[in-house]
Amino acid sequence: MNIHEYQAKALLRAEGVPIPAGEVATTPQQAEAIARQLGGAVVVKAQVHAGGRGKAGGVKLAKTADEAREVASRILGMTIKGLTVQKVLVTAAADIASEAYVGIIVDRAAKTPVFMVSPAGGIDIEEVAAKTPEKILKLPVDTRYGLTSFQANRLGFFLFDDVRKVRAAAKIMQQLYTAFMKAGCSLAEINPLVVTPSGDVVALDAKMSIDDNELDRHPELEKLRDETAEEPSEVLARNANLTFIKLDGNVGCCVNGAGLAMATMDLVKFYGGEPANFLDIGGSSNPEKVVNALKIITSDPSVRAILFNIFGGITRTDDVANGIVTATRQNPLKVPIVIRLTGTNEEIAVKILKDNGFSAMTDMDEAVQRAVAFATGSNGGPAE
Amino acid sequence: MSIFADKSTTLIVQGITGRDGSFHTRQMMEYGTRVVGGVTPGKGGQKFENTVPIFNTMADAVMETGANASVIYVPPMFAADAIMEAADAGIELIVAITEGVPQLDMARVFPFVKEKGARLIGPNCPGLITPGKTKIGIIPGRICAPGKVGVVSRSGTLTYEVVYQLTRAGLGQSTCVGIGGDPINGTNFIDCLRAFEEDPNTIAVAMMGEIGGTDEQEAAEFVRRHMSKPVIGFIAGQTAPPGRRMGHAGAIISGSSGTAAEKIAAFQAAGIGVARRPMDFVPLLQKRLKSRRGQSVRRVGRPAIRKTAKRVAKKAKKATVRTRKVAARKAGKVSRNATKLVRKLVKRLRRKSGRKR
Numbered sequence: 001m002n003i004h005e006y007q008a009k010a011l012l013r014a015e016g017v018p019i020p021a022g023e024v025a026t027t028p029q030q031a032e033a034i035a036r037q038l039g040g041a042v043v044v045k046a047q048v049h050a051g052g053r054g055k056a057g058g059v060k061l062a063k064t065a066d067e068a069r070e071v072a073s074r075i076l077g078m079t080i081k082g083l084t085v086q087k088v089l090v091t092a093a094a095d096i097a098s099e100a101y102v103g104i105i106v107d108r109a110a111k112t113p114v115f116m117v118s119p120a121g122g123i124d125i126e127e128v129a130a131k132t133p134e135k136i137l138k139l140p141v142d143t144r145y146g147l148t149s150f151q152a153n154r155l156g157f158f159l160f161d162d163v164r165k166v167r168a169a170a171k172i173m174q175q176l177y178t179a180f181m182k183a184g185c186s187l188a189e190i191n192p193l194v195v196t197p198s199g200d201v202v203a204l205d206a207k208m209s210i211d212d213n214e215l216d217r218h219p220e221l222e223k224l225r226d227e228t229a230e231e232p233s234e235v236l237a238r239n240a241n242l243t244f245i246k247l248d249g250n251v252g253c254c255v256n257g258a259g260l261a262m263a264t265m266d267l268v269k270f271y272g273g274e275p276a277n278f279l280d281i282g283g284s285s286n287p288e289k290v291v292n293a294l295k296i297i298t299s300d301p302s303v304r305a306i307l308f309n310i311f312g313g314i315t316r317t318d319d320v321a322n323g324i325v326t327a328t329r330q331n332p333l334k335v336p337i338v339i340r341l342t343g344t345n346e347e348i349a350v351k352i353l354k355d356n357g358f359s360a361m362t363d364m365d366e367a368v369q370r371a372v373a374f375a376t377g378s379n380g381g382p383a384e
Numbered sequence: 385m386s387i388f389a390d391k392s393t394t395l396i397v398q399g400i401t402g403r404d405g406s407f408h409t410r411q412m413m414e415y416g417t418r419v420v421g422g423v424t425p426g427k428g429g430q431k432f433e434n435t436v437p438i439f440n441t442m443a444d445a446v447m448e449t450g451a452n453a454s455v456i457y458v459p460p461m462f463a464a465d466a467i468m469e470a471a472d473a474g475i476e477l478i479v480a481i482t483e484g485v486p487q488l489d490m491a492r493v494f495p496f497v498k499e500k501g502a503r504l505i506g507p508n509c510p511g512l513i514t515p516g517k518t519k520i521g522i523i524p525g526r527i528c529a530p531g532k533v534g535v536v537s538r539s540g541t542l543t544y545e546v547v548y549q550l551t552r553a554g555l556g557q558s559t560c561v562g563i564g565g566d567p568i569n570g571t572n573f574i575d576c577l578r579a580f581e582e583d584p585n586t587i588a589v590a591m592m593g594e595i596g597g598t599d600e601q602e603a604a605e606f607v608r609r610h611m612s613k614p615v616i617g618f619i620a621g622q623t624a625p626p627g628r629r630m631g632h633a634g635a636i637i638s639g640s641s642g643t644a645a646e647k648i649a650a651f652q653a654a655g656i657g658v659a660r661r662p663m664d665f666v667p668l669l670q671k672r673l674k675s676r677r678g679q680s681v682r683r684v685g686r687p688a689i690r691k692t693a694k695r696v697a698k699k700a701k702k703a704t705v706r707t708r709k710v711a712a713r714k715a716g717k718v719s720r721n722a723t724k725l726v727r728k729l730v731k732r733l734r735r736k737s738g739r740k741r
Binding site: 106108109111112113142143144181184186211212213214216243245247255256258260261262263265266269270275311313314315364365 | 485662
């Protein structure tokens, strides 16, 4: 789960990381009031879950409170990478002498959190890694001991020469690490970490992603979730305990298991179609889940055909069949449906479907081809 | 033969009285797995299905039963502790089925398990099955058949799909291992490939990877350097958008790294047969195994056995069944494999020298 910059900053501030004062606003008038309160120049920053906000015009400097209102009115409501800006952060502007990058990720290969720092901050770290890898220091942390002082110092000395700044940076590393572990993050970034002309080290931007698996342990963090910043169908799916990701195609897919779901989407593409979504109904299938899944898929107007691909291991295919029948009774389908199921209780499932006027297939390859044909209209007409 | 688990494996189920734990314990027992005990704190002294003793702690369970493996069905927030408890009790093979274990928990667990010398499979995995012998986890037994293809995968149902196709085509499996869909897992592709390469009963390997991370790329490099057996690979997620977690916590393209294209290219560079669709595994495996038989007998078996067997075979040109057996025994410890090898080599020598039986 990604959280907004202002939320990440609040978590970091709680650990003592120096961050310029600021508050979040949802209207231009609020932005003006905050700017007036802060006094002096402010930066108005769009709060959306997308990179490259600056380039998209979502970050602007305002010298006066009036200007802050005017800038905020332009940023609020604009779309950045398909996301509408609903909130802005109004924060005191800081003078910048130099910029550095500080980040922690849970590294898959090292199987532990790894610090990544670079004196070349303020820009895309992937670009730095690709072009000038020598400007990045990576340091794995053993979670049993935490970030030790000598490690924090080493990171600090990689960024700065002046020992006062090194100490300040090392302290920030410790605070960042504490926040990272407390919230159960998979990623935390301060980019840029700046040095002001007077020699202070402060964090100007912050990004944090929280491991979804930690949320049960941290109900207070779950509250930070901004559902307005997400695709509505994905919110609906999450509340129904389904894993759903909206895509741009027209073949609606409903599959059990993430690997098989991905393979099904790939196969749709292989046969010239485009998947409309990723949807995993998970291991244990109750008919209710299938009903919700169908609701979500059919709410997408671009879906031209629906494809069910169920391999019954733990999932009982008769449960899925019952779900399909119930759902279509409530809301008759307007697009053709192709159902492939095989495995546990296959015979019962096929009978249920046949009795209710559906045809069932057992071969994945054929089913996908058929669904693609329906979606592209190449052999026309609905199945029934 | 098989990898990681066979008939000698004795199993403790951690979380045996839970909904999933009890259901799958019954399934495993039906399949023939030697379930010797279960652990549910507070229910020690009771019996599961009137036969399997339940213990309060893993330490008790291992002390009483001498089990060497455990399988974990406990909820995600307690899974990390259950893994450590198993490793601490001296369990050699720990299979964690639980989905949703926090990454940072795994970061803490991993060095501990390593120090204890245990092998951890998972978490968020379907476990493993050695068809006809034992299964640990949730892979449905009836879709598998005993045979010689090793299967390793990051997925669950996709694995079932492929295994089922293999079984129907007459390609049985030596062992199927699901290593799990999490970014930090105990056993990776290379661990399994190495074990399959060393397993005399495995003649080919099917591997199913997916987007995210670099495990498949490293596995490809391992195949190129160290594998003599044919490997067929598949990558799920060719149509996955970057930056989105595709169901599995580990299936995410971060930035430009971990894409399907990158992994497929690594497979191709390593000589791994690339299955574009799940249904391509069967024909590709059949083709590789067939061409292998025609191409060269020399490539079969371990190098040391191969060398001795060749020498012995030369001497035993006029080999009778008895001398062949003797020759085989000289050739190496894996007598069945070596006997076959010598027989093949003798045949070839005969063909070469134009002799007939």
